[in-house]
Amino acid sequence: MKTTPSTSNPSVGAEGPVSREATQTELLAGRHRFLPYRPALDGLRAVCVFAVVAYHFAPETWTGGLLGVSVFFTLSGYLITTLLLLESERTGTSDLGAFWARRIRRLAPAAIVTTLVVLLIASWGQWGWSNALRSSDPIAAVWSYMNWHQISIAPTAGLRIVHPLSPYWSLAVEEQFYAIIGVIYLGVRHLKQPAIAMLAITACAWIGGAATALFGNLSTTMAEWGTHVRAPEIAAGVILACVLFLTKRQPRGRATDILGWASFATLLALFLLAAKTQWWLFHGGFALVSVVSVGVLIGLLSDSSLSRVLGWRPLAFLGTMSYAIYLVHWPVRVAIVPENVGGLDGIPLAALRLVVALALAALLHFGIERPFMRRFPASPRRVFLIWIAVSLAVTGLAYGLLS
Numbered sequence: 001m002k003t004t005p006s007t008s009n010p011s012v013g014a015e016g017p018v019s020r021e022a023t024q025t026e027l028l029a030g031r032h033r034f035l036p037y038r039p040a041l042d043g044l045r046a047v048c049v050f051a052v053v054a055y056h057f058a059p060e061t062w063t064g065g066l067l068g069v070s071v072f073f074t075l076s077g078y079l080i081t082t083l084l085l086l087e088s089e090r091t092g093t094s095d096l097g098a099f100w101a102r103r104i105r106r107l108a109p110a111a112i113v114t115t116l117v118v119l120l121i122a123s124w125g126q127w128g129w130s131n132a133l134r135s136s137d138p139i140a141a142v143w144s145y146m147n148w149h150q151i152s153i154a155p156t157a158g159l160r161i162v163h164p165l166s167p168y169w170s171l172a173v174e175e176q177f178y179a180i181i182g183v184i185y186l187g188v189r190h191l192k193q194p195a196i197a198m199l200a201i202t203a204c205a206w207i208g209g210a211a212t213a214l215f216g217n218l219s220t221t222m223a224e225w226g227t228h229v230r231a232p233e234i235a236a237g238v239i240l241a242c243v244l245f246l247t248k249r250q251p252r253g254r255a256t257d258i259l260g261w262a263s264f265a266t267l268l269a270l271f272l273l274a275a276k277t278q279w280w281l282f283h284g285g286f287a288l289v290s291v292v293s294v295g296v297l298i299g300l301l302s303d304s305s306l307s308r309v310l311g312w313r314p315l316a317f318l319g320t321m322s323y324a325i326y327l328v329h330w331p332v333r334v335a336i337v338p339e340n341v342g343g344l345d346g347i348p349l350a351a352l353r354l355v356v357a358l359a360l361a362a363l364l365h366f367g368i369e370r371p372f373m374r375r376f377p378a379s380p381r382r383v384f385l386i387w388i389a390v391s392l393a394v395t396g397l398a399y400g401l402l403s
């Protein structure tokens with residue numbers, strides 16, 4: 001049964017009409033018309049992507065910057081689930097083909113272009129990448145199983161595991177989530193309260209993933225890259241989306257503001273103080289971080305002071321480029337090393353890497369992401385066919401150039 005769309009929905013904190021500028025930003029972010037734009041969420045993206053970049057460019061200062069990826073997982077879980085639930089509520093159905101096609105249009109073009117550039121550089125023998133990259137790496141990147149690929153090669157790969165495409169593991173986890181959440185929703189959408197069923201399923205996923213990390217005696221690679229082990233971080237966002245959707249209540253009030261700031265301060269402390277060598281992180285720590293991320297999101301979904309700070313326009317703008325920044329920063333890190341830049345080291349080296357990464361990210365964002373989202377509103381069938389054809393072409397190139 002179809003329901004009448006309302007002007008706002010408290011579960012996502014809509015606040016009046018969406019401006020033309022916001023509509024454009026939503027389009028670039030791959031968001032749906034039912035999910036109003038919140039600049040503070042882009043501000044959070046900016047903070048988290050720079051935590052990741054700082055962790056890779058200056059690991060001695062931002063030892064816990066890898067947790068920025070954890071926040072992205074939770075944010076994705078919240079946004080995607082809210083999108084599915086709102087579309088179903090307001091139209092009486094949810095077009096999963098269109099949903100998956102939007103995800104491909106949003107993520108695949110920039111990722112494939114970056115993969116192709118890395119593949120060509122490696123084939124030319126530049127910067128020693130031909131020794132670091134194997135044909136199986138770009139193939140795992142375009143087909144979204146990089147996390148399992150790295151788990152499988154870790155015992156014998158040695159330093160090769162830090163090849164230029166290695167950060168694609170987190171993209172693989174997210175894309176596997178998009179497939180799984182769609183299948184789950186397909187199974188529960190005909191129930192009277194699909195959100196309750198999704199809440200129950202994802203609560204079990206959170207508990208199961210956390211228990212696996214804590215008691216599973218996992219290898220470090222499995223604890224870091226396994227989809228089932230990282231599931232609690234995404235599940236936390238799904239749980240938040242389901243709870244807000246079911247209660248129809250927008251977070252508000254002084255308590256929400258305090259929770260948001262306390263959670264954000266905790267997150268920043270973790271970025272600075274946590275470390276990959278710490279035992280707790282790979283034994284349930286990522287699941288605990290997801291709780292902190294939920295606290296931050298609750299603070300940002302209200303008209304709080306934290307929301308206004310993170311919604312600062314320059315910060316939000318950088319957040320819209322966070323995906324491109326994430327894609328290019330690691331190839332830049334691998335390419336710009338002291339021996340390639342006259343022995344430059346320390347802060348000057350990190351600054352050079354940052355400038356180059358931002359320049360390349362801007363080129364990728366404005367040259368690939370924006371045009372594809374604006375000018376390629378193709379049917380789901382066409383999107384799937386083009387994605388499969390291009391991915392097969394990259395597979396062939398990888399075998400031909402790197403085997």
